[in-house]
Every structure is written in C-alpha cells, then in structure tokens.
Amino acid sequence: MEKQTDLSEAEIAVHWQEEGYYHAPVSFVVQANLRDADVFKRFSPENFPECYKEYADLLSWYKYWDKTLDTSNAPFWRWFVGGKINASYNCVDRHLEKHRNKTAIHFVPELEQERIQHITYQELYVRVNEMAALLRNLCGLEVGNRVTLHMPMVPELAITMLACARIGVIHSQVFSGFSGKACAERIVDSGSRVLITMDGYYRGGTMQDQKEKADIAVAEAASQGYAVEKVLIWQRYPGKHSSPQPLVQGRDVVLNEALKSYRGTRIEPMQMPAEAPLFLMYTSGTTGTPKGCQHSTGGYLAYVAATSKFIQDIHPEDVYWCMADIGWITGHSYIVYGPLALAASSVIYEGLPTYPDAGRPWRIAEELGVNIFHTSPTAIRALRRAGPDEPKKYNYHFKHMTTVGEPIEPEVWRWYYETVGKSEAAIVDTWWQTENGGFLCSTVPALHPMKPGSAGPALPGIYPVIYDEDGNEIPRGANKAGNICIRNPWPGIFQTIWGDPERFVRQYYARYNKREGSKDWRDWPYFAGDGAVQSADGYYRILGRIDDVINVAGHRLGTKEIESAALTVPEVAEAAVVPVADEIKGRVPDLYVALKPGAKPSHELEERISKAVTTEISPIARPRKVWIVADMPKTRSGKIMRRVLAAVSSGKDAGDVSTLANPEVVADLRKMAETAKV
Numbered sequence: 215m216e217k218q219t220d221l222s223e224a225e226i227a228v229h230w231q232e233e234g235y236y237h238a239p240v241s242f243v244v245q246a247n248l249r250d251a252d253v254f255k256r257f258s259p260e261n262f263p264e265c266y267k268e269y270a271d272l273l274s275w276y277k278y279w280d281k282t283l284d285t286s287n288a289p290f291w292r293w294f295v296g297g298k299i300n301a302s303y304n305c306v307d308r309h310l311e312k313h314r315n316k317t318a319i320h321f322v323p324e325l326e327q328e329r330i331q332h333i334t335y336q337e338l339y340v341r342v343n344e345m346a347a348l349l350r351n352l353c354g355l356e357v358g359n360r361v362t363l364h365m366p367m368v369p370e371l372a373i374t375m376l377a378c379a380r381i382g383v384i385h386s387q388v389f390s391g392f393s394g395k396a397c398a399e400r401i402v403d404s405g406s407r408v409l410i411t412m413d414g415y416y417r418g419g420t421m422q423d424q425k426e427k428a429d430i431a432v433a434e435a436a437s438q439g440y441a442v443e444k445v446l447i448w449q450r451y452p453g454k455h456s457s458p459q460p461l462v463q464g465r466d467v468v469l470n471e472a473l474k475s476y477r478g479t480r481i482e483p484m485q486m487p488a489e490a491p492l493f494l495m496y497t498s499g500t501t502g503t504p505k506g507c508q509h510s511t512g513g514y515l516a517y518v519a520a521t522s523k524f525i526q527d528i529h530p531e532d533v534y535w536c537m538a539d540i541g542w543i544t545g546h547s548y549i550v551y552g553p554l555a556l557a558a559s560s561v562i563y564e565g566l567p568t569y570p571d572a573g574r575p576w577r578i579a580e581e582l583g584v585n586i587f588h589t590s591p592t593a594i595r596a597l598r599r600a601g602p603d604e605p606k607k608y609n610y611h612f613k614h615m616t617t618v619g620e621p622i623e624p625e626v627w628r629w630y631y632e633t634v635g636k637s638e639a640a641i642v643d644t645w646w647q648t649e650n651g652g653f654l655c656s657t658v659p660a661l662h663p664m665k666p667g668s669a670g671p672a673l674p675g676i677y678p679v680i681y682d683e684d685g686n687e688i689p690r691g692a693n694k695a696g697n698i699c700i701r702n703p704w705p706g707i708f709q710t711i712w713g714d715p716e717r718f719v720r721q722y723y724a725r726y727n728k729r730e731g732s733k734d735w736r737d738w739p740y741f742a743g744d745g746a747v748q749s750a751d752g753y754y755r756i757l758g759r760i761d762d763v764i765n766v767a768g769h770r771l772g773t774k775e776i777e778s779a780a781l782t783v784p785e786v787a788e789a790a791v792v793p794v795a796d797e798i799k800g801r802v803p804d805l806y807v808a809l810k811p812g813a814k815p816s817h818e819l820e821e822r823i824s825k826a827v828t829t830e831i832s833p834i835a836r837p838r839k840v841w842i843v844a845d846m847p848k849t850r851s852g853k854i855m856r857r858v859l860a861a862v863s864s865g866k867d868a869g870d871v872s873t874l875a876n877p878e879v880v881a882d883l884r885k886m887a888e889t890a891k892v
C-alpha cells in the first residue's frame with residue numbers, strides 16, 4: 215500500500231498535553247451495570263473467542279451456535295455459526311411480557327408546539343408487524359433482498375428497519391441529508407428495487423422536501439439503466455401530503471394509506487442464521503465510490519446490546535437519548551438496535567440541536583427525564599458557542615454521557631462535563647467506526663477514570679496495537695503516533711464490503727497481514743485507518759484519519775467524492791480537497807480547483823462549484839472555501855501535492871517543496887490565502 219500519511223488529517227491534529235483524571239461519582243458507580251474488573255480477565259486473549267458468549271447471552275436465540283468464531287475463510291470472520299436469531303424479535307417481541315406498556319421510542323418533533331409521541335413496546339410491535347406484512351405482500355420482498363431507506367429522524371424509520379429485520383430483508387438507510395444523487399448511487403450499488411422515504415420533515419424550522427430527492431434518485435438510477443420499482447412514502451403528518459411533488463402512478467405508495475389494509479396483521483419473525491446480513495451502511499473510503507459495510511445479525515446485535523449495557527450503562531428504566539442521526543452507524547447501533555435490545559426508552563429527535571435556540575436539548579432532557587445522553591464533539595461545540603449557560607437553566611440530571619465521532623478538545627470536554635453534565639455524570643469518549651458495529655475504545659464508566667481528550671483503553675475483548683509504517687509495534691508511553699489496528703476479530707465487525715470482497719481485504723487487512731492465505735486470526739490485524747498514540751497508562755488518543763477521507767462533524771467524507779462533484783462543473787479542469795481545522799466541525803474541506811483554458815475565475819463560478827458539491831453529495835460536504843488557482847502544486851510525475859495545499863490552508867509551513875515540478879506556485883498560493891482571509 216502506498217504511504218499516504220503525508221496528506222493526513224492526523225497531521226493537523228492538535229497536540230494536546232496529558233490531562234489529569236476525573237472520577238465518576240459514587241452514585242453512578244454503585245448502580246452501574248459493569249462494576250466487576252474481572253471482566254478483563256474473562257475477556258483476555260486466553261479466553262478468546264469463547265468469552266463473547268457472555269455478550270450473545272444477552273439475546274434470545276432460537277438456536278444456539280455450534281461454533282463461536284469460524285476463521286476458515288479469513289479475514290471474512292463468521293460469528294456464532296449455526297445460531298438462529300431474529301433482531302426484530304429481540305428488540306420488540308421479547309419485551310412484551312415485562313414491558314408491553316413501557317415507552318420504546320419517545321419521538322420529539324422539531325417544532326416545539328408539536329406534542330412528543332410516546333410509542334410503547336406494544337405499539338411498536340403492532341406497527342412493525344403491519345409494516346413487515348406490507349413489505350412482504352405489497353412489495354414481494356424476500357429474505358436477502360435489499361431495500362434502500364432515505365428517511366429522516368422519525369419513529370417510522372426505526373419501525374421500517376425492524377420490519378425489514380423481521381422478514382430477513384437487508385435495509386440500507388441513507389442519511390436523509392444526502393442528495394437524491396448520492397441516494398441513487400447507493401440504490402444501484404446495493405441492488406434495491408424498493409426505496410422507502412418520507413414526504414418531508416422539519417429541519418431548522420422549515421419543512422424539507424424529501425420526496426423530491428426520491429424522484430431525483432429514481433431518475434438518476436434509471437439513467438444508469440437501473441429500475442426502482444416502488445417508492446414507499448411515509449407521510450410526516452398522516453393524511454396530509456407534505457411535499458409539493460406529485461405522486462407517480464404505479465410507482466409511489468403512500469404508506470399510511472396502504473398500511474390500513476394490514477391492520478392487525480402479524481408476521482412471525484424469520485429465524486435467521488446469525489451470519490445473515492442485517493443491514494448495509496455506506497461510508498466513504500480511500501478510493502472511488504462509497505462502500506456498503508455489511509453487518510451481521512447475531513454478532514452485531516450481541517455486540518451492540520452488550521456495549522449499550524456495559525459502556526452506555528443502559529438499564530430498562532433509563533431514558534436514553536442519542537442525538538446522532540439514524541442515517542449513520544451511531545444511530546443504528548445506539549438509537550435503535552442496542553437500546554431496544556435492552557428494552558430501554560430511546561429518544562428520537564427530528565431536528566437541529568440548536569432549534570429554535572441552544573436551550574432545546576436541555577428542555578427535551580428535562581421534559582422526558584433523560585438520564586443518559588450521547589452526542590458528538592461538533593454538537594457540543596455548537597451548543598457551547600450558542601448557549602454556554604443554557605444547561606444551568608434546566609432541571610435535568612444525566613448520570614452518563616457519551617461523546618463520539620471525532621477527537622474532543624479537553625476544553626470542550628470540560629464544558630461538557632461541568633456545564634452539561636453538572637459535574638455529576640460519567641463520560642465515555644468512544645472510538646469506533648462504521649465498519650466496527652460498536653465501540654472499540656472507551657473507559658468502562660464505573661471501572662476507569664476519565665481523561666479529557668483520550669478515548670481510553672480498549673473494551674473487554676478488543677486487543678489494539680499501534681504499528682509504525684514498517685509494521686513495528688509502537689509501545690505504550692513511547693510518545694509516538696502510528697496506525698492503530700485491532701489484533702483480533704470481534705462480533706460487531708462488518709462482514710465485507712457489499713459486492714467488493716477484494717476491496718474489503720485490501721483496505722482493512724492487507725496492510726499488516728503477516729501471512730497471506732493464513733486461517734489464523736492472529737495473522738490478520740484490522741487496519742482502522744486512524745492515527746493514534748497510547749500513553750503510559752494505556753489510554754488511546756485518536757488523532758484522525760490517515761487516508762484521504764475527511765471527518766467533518768464526525769462523518770467521513772471521501773475527498774475523491776468531493777473532487778468528482780467539483781469536476782461536474784464544466785469549467786473545472788482539476789480539483790483537490792484538503793482538510794482544515796474548524797472550530798465547530800472539527801474538520802472541514804477546502805477545495806482547490808484549476809480551470810480549463812479560457813474559463814474565467816469569478817465569484818459566481820466559486821458559488822456554482824460549491825453548489826455542485828452540495829447537490830451531488832450533501833450540504834455537510836460544502837467546502838469552507840473554493841480556491842480557484844492558476845496552477846496546482848505538482849510532483850514531477852504530475853500528481854497534485856495535497857500536502858502543500860493542506861499546509862497553505864492551515865497557514866502551516868509546507869516543508870520541502872524542492873521536489874515539486876513547479877515550486878514557484880507555493881508562494882502564489884500563500885499570497886492568495888493571506889489576502890483572502892477566510
């Protein structure tokens with residue numbers, strides 16, 4: 215593999231000093247689900263992989279597995295082979311006996327005057343069954359079929375996912391903020407005949423037209439020769455069509471109407487092999503198109519249920535709010551599958567955290583009695599900037615808080631701890647990725663002290679290692695960063711990249727593979743693609759991506775995707791994207807473009823390029839600035855030197871530029887950056 219660290223995000227990572235420890239309050243420790251430090255002995259390498267039975271036993275199985283971990287087709291790990299299980303049954307049916315009338319989902323609409331909905335486990339059961347029946351009967355969906363969802367943050371999204379899981383249909387939810395085109399790409403890649411969406415939803419106080427994106431997605435897929443047969447449309451307000459787009463006869467189905475014929479229908483959950491795929495989640499990777507990460511049923515569900523219980527400390531009586539979007543893996547694992555597997559009450563909030571003001575999350579927490587809160591550094595920074603004193607005004611109490619998705623600055627961490635958490639909550643900083651299913655590094659909240667800016671040690675049963683470029687292990691406390699890898703498989707790890715097993719091996723396992731063709735898991739460290747350092751106490755600090763992926767507000771965006779979006783503008787000849795540090799979002803893309811001969815730079819053109827990125831991908835990919843340059847810094851072989859552009863964008867020294875074919879452009883770029891003042 216080519217050395218890519220010179221373009222890295224990790225390079226612009228802040229160099230924080232070692233921080234002191236904070237201890238969870240005794241009141242938290244005494245009630246915590248995991249207080250027994252022996253867990254690390256039980257999950258030590260000698261007991262691997264059988265230790266994971268403890269996780270799987272949190273679930274109800276139709277049939278136990280014969281083999282805990284099958285490595286015969288390494289690195290395509292197979293967990294709990296021979297086991298039979300259903301995810302929908304585990305998240306719904308099995309709770310009816312004890313928790314029938316307990317709230318499963320609190321739905322908080324963005325408009326504050328709209329009432330919060332409380333959906334009990336019984337109601338969830340009814341609605342999941344009816345939807346499963348519709349998917350089977352109206353759409354003819356069968357085990358193993360894929361369905362693309364492009365839904366906002368509404369309970370119908372969880373209902374749809376669980377309905378798919380009930381009948382063995384693989385769901386692929388695409389973040390609602392993604393464009394119709396981005397959705398189409400995922401429809402085609404996954405081979406979905408059915409698209410499920412909602413007519414509209416509120417964001418920032420205005421009704422968004424989501425149905426329009428479905429029309430675009432279907433048209434775009436058609437232009438690639440791919441036919442979507444049905445578009446199922448939930449109505450945000452049942453009985454009312456909230457999108458200006460008309461229904462397409464024969465293709466569009468209004469779900470609220472169609473579901474009426476399924477009233478009271480019950481669908482037996484399918485007894486799925488533990489290894490059956492549960493869902494696909496697309497994420498950006500180093501090259502080309504987004505990758506559909508394929509997650510399993512048994513291993514995944516066991517891993518998210520256990521980490522929800524032991525790291526999130528969810529008890530059935532807790533009110534748990536993860537403010538992420540279900541369109542990302544965090545929402546799948548820690549809004550839907552993990553919490554519901556534990557019979558928790560999970561909050562789904564439709565809108566922006568700062569709408570209509572920065573007090574909103576704290577009012578929601580107060581009204582619902584939320585005691586476990588989960589969000590990202592980006593949201594924390596935004597809430598802190600918009601309302602540093604807001605949390606004090608509300609009478610809520612968190613026992614536990616999570617941060618996820620990007621490194622959190624110690625100063626931001628302290629505001630989270632002291633002001634949001636009122637110094638009475640345990641915080642976990644959880645490091646993991648779309649590919650991983652669930653947390654990899656975090657403190658166990660009742661067992662380890664917290665350290666601002668550090669994710670903490672590895673979870674039980676996870677054995678990380680930091681390698682240098684040559685594959686030497688960097689010992690703890692060496693004060694040197696390297697590539698963090700996980701030595702062993704774990705039940706939550708994704709099974710493959712949908713339709714591209716070679717890329718799966720190449721990208722995640724080839725880098726430090728010890729013996730080609732080996733069937734021993736010890737030969738296949740999982741390469742995460744993050745830079746990290748481990749301090750003497752064993753805590754890991756994650757520095758950021760080392761590949762050409764930018765982590766914007768906790769979400770991975772492929773630089774290649776952004777560059778190809780820019781290239782859809784006819785005047786653009788070349789495009790290069792680099793990450794720059796951003797006060798709120800952690801990182802944002804800066805976009806450099808060179809124009810075709812004859813094209814004239816203008817503000818209007820910059821706008822058009824920026825617009826192309828938002829329509830091709832999503833507003834979250836919008837560049838901080840579009841720089842139209844006369845010439846890109848290039849190597850003699852003609853490769854654009856992104857490292858130089860990144861240095862210019864960050865106001866850093868570009869280092870040795872003597873090997874460039876055109877070293878003189880560096881001075882011009884600097885001058886441009888200085889006069890522009892972003």
Ligand code: WT7
Nearest residue numbers: 618619620621643644645646647648756769770
């Ligand atoms: C990348 C994964 C994890 C689900 C949400 C994002 C970065 C994630 C942390 C953390 C520092 C973190 C890494 C990782 N990241 N959590 N606690 N501290 N960095 O999932 O889109 O797959 O992104 O997010 O760089 O590789 P994702």
